[in-house]
Amino acid sequence: MSTAPSRVPQQERSRATQARLLEATVDCLVEHGWSGTTTTVVAARAGVSRGAQLHHYPTKTALVTAAVTHLTERRAAELRAEAAALPSGPQRLDGVVDLLAASFTGPLFVAALELWVAARTDAELRAALVPLEARIGREMHRLTVELLGVDERKPGVRESVQATLDLLRGLGVANLLSDDSPRRAALLQTWKRQLAALLTPESERH
DSSP, rough: OOOHOOOOOOEEHHHHHHHHHEEEHHHHHHHHHHHHHHHHHHHHTOOOOOHHHHHHHHHHHHHHOOOOOOOHHHHHHHHHHHHHHHHHHHHHHHHHHHHHHHHTTTTHHHHHHHHHHHHTHHHHHHHHHHHHHHHHHHHHHHHHHHHOOTTTTSSHHHHHHHHHHHHHHHHHHSSSSSSOHHHHHHHHHHHHHHHHHHOOGGOOOO
């Protein structure tokens, strides 16, 4: 008699358990910071037994890096879906920049900042986080190129995309301790105009 039908629900339960743990980890990082995010606290928030948490993620570092990976992938899928509803033409650039800007003020960004600061003095976390952030950075760059519909092989496009991401990251940090919305909106409006000019070939500007 085949045992496949009994394995499938177990696999689904396992994935559901992991998802709850990863979501709870990000929530805890946002609410309690790195020092207050313990595996015990995360397991309790997720409604998962301590044994199940240790089975899936035996260390705090494994748990938090998996959480960042999971939420980054989910957010990338959401950005693609949201960008699909944007209009074509000049207004699309404005919409894409606004979507990306929102990503740099959301819970995932706050959680990531907690890890960046902690990794400065935590060698184990830093060793896990540096390659992860490098991969996330590359994927975010590719996603931005895709959403803007530009060709980064053209001179200046790669640098313009990266400058946009660096600007949004910096504005996200500035927004962390206080509401920086007015200055942020003004800077973004200026940058959108400059970015449009940088990404538009000179032959198409007139």
